[in-house]
Amino acid sequence: MSAPWPVKLTFRACAQELAADWDDGKSGRASYRTLRLESPSAEVQGHGRGPKPPPPIVPDDIRVLKAEPVGRYALRLFFSDGHSSGLYTWGILRTLTVGD
Template sequence: MSAPTPSKVHYHKTARELEIGYADGSTYRLSVEYLRVFSPSAEVRGHGGDSATLQVGKKDVGLSNITPAGRYALKLHFDDGHDSGLYSWEYLYALIRDRKANWADYLERLDAAGASRESLGIEIRQL
């Protein structure tokens, strides 16, 4: 069974949450931090095996833009410069469905690495 296509996508800038609504009336809000650390990009997920890169310091990340990718996905443009992953309807639905388990696993991996969700407070810009 394929995932439903969202009927509504709304970014709540102050809360840093992406609201996704479906035709059946269900709505879900995902934090931008969660979407960023679970980006489907090869930069984050790696190229298979244990090559994923643990994302740290993403607590305060926001979105600078959201663009459609055909009729099957969204491209999220994060304000930390990351924008290389396509969030298919199936992937977004899986993130909604598995949110609690994903987040618990992420926090465990951060703890094991001695890392933090907090940013370093250093602004880095590429020119």
């Protein structure tokens, strides 16, 4: 069985969240703050085998300014604090929005 595929991704600025619908019928949400805190970038997750760095300081009113597709497998999110180096694969977005 193939991994779930996003059917619809909706960036809801007023609610400061990403809503996602998946091709297996599941749906969920992740706040912009969670997306920023869980960025898959090396800056947030750490480089190599060393310990994970402390979480970034993220303002409560963080916004996603833009999202760009990366091939057919991920999104690059551009946040209002200038962070844009993480690639959010469909698997990562699935985990952040649905939890499985």
